[in-house]
Amino acid sequence: MKIAPGSPSPPDFYKIQNFEDKVNSFSPCQLSISYFGDFDLSSSIRRPYQLTKYSPVLYSHNRPNRTQANLLFQPIHPIFRSHYPGQSCIIYVIIIPPKLFHDYTTIVRYTLYTGLHLDFQTLYENWNIKPHHKYFSYFYSSLIVIFGSSNSNATNLYASFALEFFNQAIFLVFPIAKTADTKQNYVVERNFTAYCEYVQLSGGTTNLNLLTAECKTLILPVFSLPWSTWELVIGYSASPLKLVNSLKSYSLDVALQIVLCQMTTLNKQPYNYSNLVVIFANLDFAKPFMPSYADSDTMKKSLILVGNWSFSFVTCSSLSEGRFNYWGYVKPFNIKIWYALMVSCLFITILLIGQNGSKYWALSWYELASAMFNAVLDVAFIVAERSSSTLRIMFQSPASEQLIILWTMVTFVIVNIYKSIVTEDITAPLVSSPPETFDDLISGRFRIYSSPIMQTRTSLLIPETMMSFRVGEGELDEEIYGQFLSWMASLSLHLAEVVNAIGERHSKAMLNSEDNSRLDLKSFLKQNRNNVTLVQQEFMKHEVGKIAGISQVVGASLISEVVGQCDKTAFVTPSIYMMSKRYLLSILGGDSSHLNRKPYIKGGDTVFSRRVYIRIGKTGMVSEVLKGRMEKLLEGGFYQFWQDLIVNAHTVGRMQRRGEEAFLEQQLNSNILTIFFMFGISVGLCVFIFLSEFGLSGRTRIEYEIRILIYRCSTLQPLES
Numbered sequence: 001m002k003i004a005p006g007s008p009s010p011p012d013f014y015k016i017q018n019f020e021d022k023v024n025s026f027s028p029c030q031l032s033i034s035y036f037g038d039f040d041l042s043s044s045i046r047r048p049y050q051l052t053k054y055s056p057v058l059y060s061h062n063r064p065n066r067t068q069a070n071l072l073f074q075p076i077h078p079i080f081r082s083h084y085p086g087q088s089c090i091i092y093v094i095i096i097p098p099k100l101f102h103d104y105t106t107i108v109r110y111t112l113y114t115g116l117h118l119d120f121q122t123l124y125e126n127w128n129i130k131p132h133h134k135y136f137s138y139f140y141s142s143l144i145v146i147f148g149s150s151n152s153n154a155t156n157l158y159a160s161f162a163l164e165f166f167n168q169a170i171f172l173v174f175p176i177a178k179t180a181d182t183k184q185n186y187v188v189e190r191n192f193t194a195y196c197e198y199v200q201l202s203g204g205t206t207n208l209n210l211l212t213a214e215c216k217t218l219i220l221p222v223f224s225l226p227w228s229t230w231e232l233v234i235g236y237s238a239s240p241l242k243l244v245n246s247l248k249s250y251s252l253d254v255a256l257q258i259v260l261c262q263m264t265t266l267n268k269q270p271y272n273y274s275n276l277v278v279i280f281a282n283l284d285f286a287k288p289f290m291p292s293y294a295d296s297d298t299m300k301k302s303l304i305l306v307g308n309w310s311f312s313f314v315t316c317s318s319l320s321e322g323r324f325n326y327w328g329y330v331k332p333f334n335i336k337i338w339y340a341l342m343v344s345c346l347f348i349t350i351l352l353i354g355q356n357g358s359k360y361w362a363l364s365w366y367e368l369a370s371a372m373f374n375a376v377l378d379v380a381f382i383v384a385e386r387s388s389s390t391l392r393i394m395f396q397s398p399a400s401e402q403l404i405i406l407w408t409m410v411t412f413v414i415v416n417i418y419k420s421i422v423t424e425d426i427t428a429p430l431v432s433s434p435p436e437t438f439d440d441l442i443s444g445r446f447r448i449y450s451s452p453i454m455q456t457r458t459s460l461l462i463p464e465t466m467m468s469f470r471v472g473e474g475e476l477d478e479e480i481y482g483q484f485l486s487w488m489a490s491l492s493l494h495l496a497e498v499v500n501a502i503g504e505r506h507s508k509a510m511l512n513s514e515d516n517s518r519l520d521l522k523s524f525l526k527q528n529r530n531n532v533t534l535v536q537q538e539f540m541k542h543e544v545g546k547i548a549g550i551s552q553v554v555g556a557s558l559i560s561e562v563v564g565q566c567d568k569t570a571f572v573t574p575s576i577y578m579m580s581k582r583y584l585l586s587i588l589g590g591d592s593s594h595l596n597r598k599p600y601i602k603g604g605d606t607v608f609s610r611r612v613y614i615r616i617g618k619t620g621m622v623s624e625v626l627k628g629r630m631e632k633l634l635e636g637g638f639y640q641f642w643q644d645l646i647v648n649a650h651t652v653g654r655m656q657r658r659g660e661e662a663f664l665e666q667q668l669n670s671n672i673l674t675i676f677f678m679f680g681i682s683v684g685l686c687v688f689i690f691l692s693e694f695g696l697s698g699r700t701r702i703e704y705e706i707r708i709l710i711y712r713c714s715t716l717q718p719l720e721s
Contacts (some may be wrong), residue, residue: 014097014184016147016176017042022188026143029089036100055103089142096148097179099276104148145172147188157374219626221281221616223261248649251453251475252574253285259642261612264630278451279623284613285309302627304614306639310475310606312578314588315563315570316598319433319444331419341383341414348407349375352395355403383411437605441570442546448572449563450476451556461507464549466499466536467525469506473553476572479608480551483544491538498531556587564593575606577647586651 020042023031031049033041041051096104176186243262247255260283281304330338349372353360360368361530371394378391382404391404433440441448452473460472460481472481488499505521525532539545551572562570577583584600586593592599616627633639 012184013038013040014186014187015042016095016186017179018188019147022147022174023093025714026091026145027089033089033093035095035096036103037097041094054164056459058625084126088189091145091718092364093145093147096146097176097184098148143172145174147174147176219279219629220495221261221264221279221626221630223232223257223281223283244645244649247646249453251478252576252643252646253283253475255646256285256639256642257283257422259646260639263638264633279626280617282615284615288706302616302618302623304616304627304630304634305611306614306634307643308575308609309612310575310609311479311572312606313435313438313441313448313570313572313603314578314584314600315446316566316593316596316600317433317434317446317568317570318566319435319440332418333547345379345383345673348379348403351403352379352400355397355400356395357627370692379407382408383409383415385415400617416531435570436603438547438607441603442550444548444568446568446570448547448550448551449554449559450474450568450572451559452553459504460511461510462548462551463539463545464551465545466502466532466539469503469510470552471510475574476551477553480544480548483608484548487539487542487544491535495531495535495538498528498535501528502532543607549705559587559609560589563588564595566593566596566598570603572607576643577651578602580651582648582651 014037023033024047025043028047031045031047032052033049034052035041036054039053094104130224175189177189179185179187182314243258246259250258260281333341352375353372360371364372374390375394378394382391395401395404435444435446440446451473460477461469462472462477462480463469463484472478488496491499501524505524509521540549559571563569571588573583588600613628616623616630
């Protein structure tokens with residue numbers, strides 16, 4: 001309804017002085033003006049706008065009867081914005097005279113009540129699963145301006161509920177007061193109230209740019225933290241070193257959120273929100289009980305990608321049992337090297353025969369072939385470090401002698417390289433056919449181990465199977481629990497109820513040592529055997545079921561003892577820790593097992609891989625300012641610096657590695673034992689032969705002396721008298 005300029009207003013109409021000046025000062029967004037009663041609207045607004053008049057609805061406790069469009073049902077259709085070349089934003093002006101404030105509150109109550117009963121629809125099925133009201137705003141940002149009563153309770157009620165419908169809304173309230181004139185004229189008071197995420201601001205100007213600037217200076221991001229960690233943020237605000245020392249006891253995601261909260265807080269006491277624009281944020285790591293996944297509501301969150309999150313493994317075990325294989329003595333050199341040695345021996349032999357051609361060309365072909373065969377063997381014997389006296393006899397020319405010396409020097413280098421490789425393989429055995437993927441660990445029936453977190457946020461009930469549960473303590477357990485909740489949500493209602501009932505009874509049996517809880521669990525599993533079997537089959541088909549079935553948690557100081565046995569064991573940890581150069585040294589004791597000296601090998605696969613975001617709540621343009629600040633911090637290396645620092649603190653402080661003297665003696669279960677055994681037998685045979693020959697030669701010598709004595713005695717002549 002419009003009144004022509006200069007025409008007198010009807011007696012029942014009211015007007016607001018300088019209303020058009022206020023509206024014209026707003027940003028160049030699409031404009032919607034809604035009013036109550038009979039409003040005299042000036043025609044000097046210099047932009048297109050849509051005008052709507054509202055009337056109160058008939059409200060009842062049983063069921064409200066809607067007479068026309070509700071206040072929060074946006075009158076501008078989303079398709080209209082595609083024909084507008086400006087910004088994708090809307091300014092929604094609501095005019096409420098004081099005497100019609102009751103009508104306004106009636107509509108607010110109606111909206112608050114009927115929001116739970118009206119039909120909902122999904123915006124896009126693939127990327128946003130959370131349903132929204134069919135009148136949800138598609139505009140990028142919204143400015144809601146109220147000209148009317150400054151009643152804070154009603155305004156707060158409206159602001160809190162409108163966040164479900166308007167994207168990134170900022171609320172601006174202009175209190176109006178009636179003039180002394182008897183006509184229904186209103187003026188805008190100088191002071192106004194702006195709601196930047198429920199925070200009241202006051203000032204003496206109506207300039208929107210100044211208001212925005214004031215909101216920007218009061219932005220405070222609040223990261224979701226466990227209540228026990230707020231004391232860290234407050235107590236160690238002046239001492240970063242004490243803060244880092246305390247972060248050793250917390251998992252990486254909690255520690256990073258503490259740092260983000262501490263380093264981005266403008267107030268010494270972040271729990272005091274007065275005069276601050278509070279924007280809630282969180283770091284999207286593993287979140288037990290409230291996991292965030294790809295189907296979360298992205299319309300109400302601004303996402304900043306900070307990295308990837310996954311788990312990797314390291315092991316010294318093999319997929320199959322290692323056995324002694326004599327082909328291993330051929331493996332130090334590849335096939336090309338062996339071929340090159342054979343060709344070189346043949347080539348050296350041909351050169352030697354060519355240098356002594358006058359001696360060999362006169363021989364018959366049979367004699368020449370025999371001489372060449374013997375020469376090839378003698379040249380090959382040099383490679384095996386066996387000197388041949390016949391080689392120099394066969395080839396006596398000076399050139400041949402120099403060629404033999406040169407070949408001996410070359411083979412000396414090759415032989416020592418071969419010996420070093422074989423010696424290393426014998427004293428430090430390699431891992432044959434190591435697992436490369438988590439599927440190899442599952443199919444090979446490995447046991448995977450992870451280390452616990454010192455300060456756990458809560459106890460988690462981790463399923464190994466649907467028949468057995470355990471208490472979760474580490475980062476891997478948190479991820480398994482989150483994936484388990486996601487899997488349970490994908491089940492049918494009946495199967496989800498069965499899984500929930502199993503978990504409740506297992507929890508009672510673990511917390512309560514009485515026999516009644518255990519009997520109740522056994523009775524439930526027996527009565528619902530078919531359903532439990534069906535759930536178990538579905539669970540083992542899923543990735544989380546396969547990983548949970550082979551995972552365990554042991555103390556960090558025992559990891560080297562368990563995994564170091566190399567008996568189908570593997571250590572699983574977040575992939576970011578694997579990138580730390582000191583990590584294996586800290587928790588495993590080195591690059592190889594201290595029990596059998598097999599090297600630790602990192603797997604080439606990851607599990608539970610996903611991206612990590614900082615999620616910032618959308619609150620109009622001020623949230624975008626905060627997002628810009630956070631992005632600049634990330635680009636400057638703020639997040640990476642603290643992540644590396646916390647990982648290093650965990651590596652040094654949390655693992656509690658034992659000293660070198662505490663390690664067990666090395667047990668070389670390798671081929672070197674076989675070599676010593678064979679060497680002992682050979683030495684024994686040599687000693688036996690030596691003693692036998694010594695005894696036989698001594699006996700022969702004695703017999704010889706006796707025979708000489710007898711012979712001399714028999715040849716003696718008697719003396720003549």
